[in-house]
Amino acid sequence: MRFGVVIFPGTWSDCDFHYVIGEVLRQPVKYVWHRDTDLGDLDCLILPGGFSYGDYLRAGAIAGRSPVVEALPDFVARGGHVLGSCNGFQILCEAGMLPGALMRNECLQYRCQSTHLFVENADTPFTRGLRPGQVLKMPISHGEGKYYADAETLRTLKARNRIVFRYCTEAGDVTKDANPNGSIENIAGIVNDAGTVLGLMPHPERAAESAMGGTDGLLLFHSLIGSLVEDGSVLKG
Amino acid sequence: MRARVFVRLKRGILDPQGAAVKRALEGLGYREVQELRVGKVLELELEGTDPGQAHGRLEEMCRRLLANPVTEEFTVEIVEDGARQRLA
Numbered sequence: 001m002r003f004g005v006v007i008f009p010g011t012w013s014d015c016d017f018h019y020v021i022g023e024v025l026r027q028p029v030k031y032v033w034h035r036d037t038d039l040g041d042l043d044c045l046i047l048p049g050g051f052s053y054g055d056y057l058r059a060g061a062i063a064g065r066s067p068v069v070e071a072l073p074d075f076v077a078r079g080g081h082v083l084g085s086c087n088g089f090q091i092l093c094e095a096g097m098l099p100g101a102l103m104r105n106e107c108l109q110y111r112c113q114s115t116h117l118f119v120e121n122a123d124t125p126f127t128r129g130l131r132p133g134q135v136l137k138m139p140i141s142h143g144e145g146k147y148y149a150d151a152e153t154l155r156t157l158k159a160r161n162r163i164v165f166r167y168c169t170e171a172g173d174v175t176k177d178a179n180p181n182g183s184i185e186n187i188a189g190i191v192n193d194a195g196t197v198l199g200l201m202p203h204p205e206r207a208a209e210s211a212m213g214g215t216d217g218l219l220l221f222h223s224l225i226g227s228l229v230e231d232g233s234v235l236k237g
Numbered sequence: 238m239r240a241r242v243f244v245r246l247k248r249g250i251l252d253p254q255g256a257a258v259k260r261a262l263e264g265l266g267y268r269e270v271q272e273l274r275v276g277k278v279l280e281l282e283l284e285g286t287d288p289g290q291a292h293g294r295l296e297e298m299c300r301r302l303l304a305n306p307v308t309e310e311f312t313v314e315i316v317e318d319g320a321r322q323r324l325a
Contacts (some may be wrong), residue, residue, distance in 0.1 A: 022280065038309075057302070057303070058305055061305070065301075065302060067310050093307075094305070099307075100286075100307060101307040101308045103250075103308060104253060104254060105253075106253050107253075107254050108253065108254065108257055114246070148250070148307065148308060149248070182253075
């Protein structure tokens with residue numbers, strides 16, 4: 001399975017993703033520059049965290065109109081998968097690949113901390129190896145991670161089971177106290193209707209080795225690789 | 238031709254930044270402030286002389302990039318020869 005890790009000016013989690021995919025998971029991985037639009041040889045594209053284009057105007061706004069992101073609808077239409085973490089989630093929302101928006105944290109603080117995530121949907125390629133209600137531990141690091149969607153969008157997300165992760169306590173209770181940024185209904189991650197585009201504020205690449213305090217982030221990759229390799233949908237060059 | 242674009246959070250969307258600034262003003266003794274919301278002003282210098290056409294293009298710029306339709310609303314103002322002509 002072939003991964004691409006996008007670099008925008010200002011991206012900061014590109015090396016971490018590249019290292020985890022290449023060195024920890026031993027999968028083929030390459031960097032993709034933000035001006036590249038040829039994604040033909042990839043199965044999964046990662047939009048990493050950071051401050052793309054300085055996050056000028058709004059977080060992810062300029063990256064959301066960049067050449068590589070404008071190539072995403074075609075990539076997804078032909079079976080490609082996209083994982084956007086942190087700034088990558090913001091970019092996917094700004095680009096209209098996922099609904100809603102990520103706004104300034106309600107507490108107004110930049111939050112860099114460990115969080116627990118309640119697995120709401122274990123039926124996406126990214127979460128198929130998990131069980132519903134499982135609790136994962138992953139760090140967040142953001143100032144603009146408050147997920148917002150209007151009531152109608154929220155109804156659609158629920159009806160189509162597109163809310164994948166919610167912030168919760170260690171015991172798995174989805175409470176106000178467990179919500180680090182004021183996200184509506186504790187939403188930490190959602191997918192597109194087909195389940196092939198995942199956006200989440202937490203950083204799976206920073207929870208990929210026990211020396212870093214946990215390996216729950218690897219579970220998303222194991223699920224994705226398992227889903228794509230086992231069902232034979234890994235894209236052919 | 239010069240133009241100004243005002244981008245602000247939609248009514249009903251919580252503005253924690255505005256609330257924090259309002260509290261700071263209260264701390265300075267400005268207790269008359271009932272509500273405060275923080276927005277953005279973008280100033281543009283445009284080619285062309287047709288304000289109607291410019292206005293349409295500016296609205297398109299807002300829809301495509303300058304404002305996030307999920308959370309923000311915008312108004313566009315053309316500024317000509319120092320006289321302000323409010324168009325929307």
